[in-house]
Amino acid sequence: MSIQDKISALMARPGQDPVAKDDVPWWLKFSGRAAGTVGGFLAMALGVSVCISFSAVNIIGGIWQILAGFVLICCEAPCCCLFIDHVQRLADFIDSRPYWNRAAVYVLMSLPPLIFAFGISSFFGSGFIFLTGALYGMMALGKKASxxxxxxxxxxxxxxxxxxxxxxxxxxxxxxxxxxxxxxxxxxx
Known part of the structure; x- marks a missing residue:
């Protein structure tokens, strides 16, 4: 048993199968989670800066970006939202869905802030959400053939x-x- 398998066994959720059901490399799974966690926090912080312009359209785009970042944090890093009751059930539901569902939702979530309030803050905030969706899209494609x-x-x-x-x-x-x-x-x- 390799060190990575031992760490994964220690970090496994209760009732989770010890053998992975897909052929996605471990580094791609961890990079998807990391991009989602960092991207969620970045999207929320930059969403506040988009709202500061006091234009109605920019406020709508900024609020959407803040909410999209919060949903991303709840799905990818539920340990950051322990104070909210049903976040763990949402995270378990999202984890049970296929990767292409997550990719589609994250990519679609990242588009409205760019449409409503295009700027450097919305570009980077929504860009990380889009990056997370792209990583999950790569996971959905599966393992490359030999x-x-x-x-x-x-x-x-x-x-x-x-x-x-x-x-x-x-x-x-x-x-x-x-x-x-x-x-x-x-x-x-």
Missing amino acids: AEEMRQAANAENNPVQAGGMRSNLVAHAQPISFSGAPVFDSNV
């Missing part, structure tokens, strides 16, 4: 006669209908 599997897929693609290739036809060397050309009409008839 070099041998990629070689086999490339060989199958380059050999159209082989059954199951990406460019295989029913008849080898048959041209699609779109390449046959238009009919030629003779006007002398």
